[in-house]
Amino acid sequence: MASFSTLFFFLLFLIFFNFNNINLSLAHSKHSKTTIVYHSFSHSFPLISARLSQHASKTSFISSLASSRTKKQRQENANNEKAVKPPPPSSSYNYKSSFNYSMALIVALPIGTPPQNQQMVLDTGSQLSWIQCNKRMSPRKPPPPTTFDPSLSSSFSLLPCTNPMCKPRIPDFSLPTSCDQNRLCHYSYFYADGTLAEGNLVREKFTFSSSQSTPPLILGCAMNSTENKGILGMNMGRLSFASQINLQKFSYCVPIRQAQVNNKLPTGGFYLGHNPSSDSFQYINLLTFPESQRMPNFDPLAYTVGLVGIRIGPKKLNISESIFRPDAGGSGQTMIDSGTQYTFLVEEAYNKVREEVVRLAGPKLKKGYVYGGSLDMCFDGNPMEIGRLIGDMVLEFEKGVEILINKERIMDDVGNGVHCLGIGRSQSLGVASNIIGNFHQQNVWVEFDLANRRVGFGKADCSKSL
Structure with a gap:
């Protein structure tokens, strides 16, 4: 690239x-x-x-x-x-x-x-x-x-x-x-x-x-x-x-x-328009910032949300909430993006995730392998076994709202028998933002309530969503 x-x-x-x-x-x-x-x-x-x-x-x-x-x-x-x-x-x-x-x-x-x-x-x-x-x-x-x-x-x-x-x-x-x-x-x-x-x-x-x-x-x-x-x-x-x-x-x-x-x-x-399931959704407000924080790295048109932490298994990773918020220059913004496949994290957050994954499943890590120039937590072997070693992952938002990524679907099949954790470094994209892609929106209703400037999440079997 x-x-x-x-x-x-x-x-x-x-x-x-x-x-x-x-x-x-x-x-x-x-x-x-x-x-x-x-x-x-x-x-x-x-x-x-x-x-x-x-x-x-x-x-x-x-x-x-x-x-x-x-x-x-x-x-x-x-x-x-x-x-x-x-x-x-x-x-x-x-x-x-x-x-x-x-x-x-x-x-x-x-x-x-x-x-x-x-x-x-x-x-x-x-x-x-x-x-x-x-x-x-x-x-x-x-x-x-x-x-x-x-x-x-x-x-x-x-x-x-x-x-x-x-x-x-x-x-x-x-x-x-x-x-x-x-x-x-x-x-x-x-x-x-x-x-x-x-x-x-x-x-x-x-x-x-x-x-x-x-x-x-x-x-x-x-x-x-x-x-x-x-x-x-x-x-x-x-x-x-x-x-x-x-x-x-x-x-x-x-x-x-x-x-x-x-x-x-x-x-x-x-x-x-209206979703009949919305009564069960949990909502978080879209974040707004002073004009001074919108440059040079802040995208004012994105759906920016308050991510506050990440858990892997029972352990909450030692990542400051400030890492998921825009700094004075806009770096660190967290956005919901249906058009991006995987999730990308800024360097400090990514390193904490990778450190924990290596601790839990390091011996099975595919050494020296990077998928698409961005995903380097990849494995050969049975993805269910590796998922059990890593455990569930949870994205924690404000107001106690969470997105649960079950261990059974924490890995993505990228071909040739290789499975990767669906998280990459945002640095590989040339940006300093946290981007939650559609891979981590599976089996979740995601509602963009534009009138009230908020985003709602609701657990669901999306194959039976209508």
Whole structure:
């Protein structure tokens, strides 16, 4: 993986040429990212699970939005949020569906008029949503049937260069735009894991039923991308799907990935709007911080929560609570991210976890092995036996709220008989944040109550969540 500085200067180089109307093959958001992003191809409409391309799967555990922001990127994001107009009056959306899960949550959303189902990665770490739009190369080579065909939708429109989103200016790193040769608003996103996508900004509806649809929302319409799925941005940014429709709450329940029967992936549940199980949820407030703490390493658009400790077996690790909180520069932030596969911890917290794992199961550790450049607590042999040696792991939050990771599912199968503890160093992502990924959200309802600025957790058998 190239160094962060190399990737950053490469991005500036690309943006420079893009502003001169040279059509470069870049793109995306997550996991948000016009910024450089480490996205895990990382909300219910038919969510289907599909393994990403071989290239993407190698970095599927890498974080989204927060993974690689520079000081200037974070400053631009915070400044832009100040200028955002108040959202429109709230509309009540209620929609539910089942989904399958492998390493990412992939939702099939009905977009356009009449609707066309589009596959998008549900990502609470991304802002701008984008879809794959078709590009007719020739009459004899029709576009893939899974892409969106704008010509079939009566509610589709392109954003011209005169739109405020496309005003000539220093690039907005939360959404780098330019004016293309057709006088249309062009965007480019480049993810540090190699994912590319670019296209035009458009307005389009999400049509859930004949009686329930959104107003036209700003989306990216990708004409060039290295992936065949889009992104459903669900963070707190002004352009996220949740913000644009002033969504009050949404929730999902990730099933246990290992529990496959006859090669069929397990099924979980997703709600857009009210969740009938929410009476049993335990809630923690989203954290807010003074403006002075939002730079340079703090992501103000993420769902930041108060992690206070980690237990392994009966032992609470000797980690100060301050390690899980942002310092004056924003380092140490703890966020919930559906688009990141694994969990990543800052160095001091990670070292304490690894020290305890080595104490409990050190002789069985696979020496000198690092999966994907990030996971180095890996083992050969029976994962159930190793899990028994390590024991249950518990993430402790404020107000006594906990997420229990049972010893039976503490290890993840990464192939070739190797199983790794699903925790890596956030330093390997180039960030100083704690990121709780979807692997540690299995068999838990996770609700984002945006109206009350809180996150709820509820124990569940997610295969029976609807």
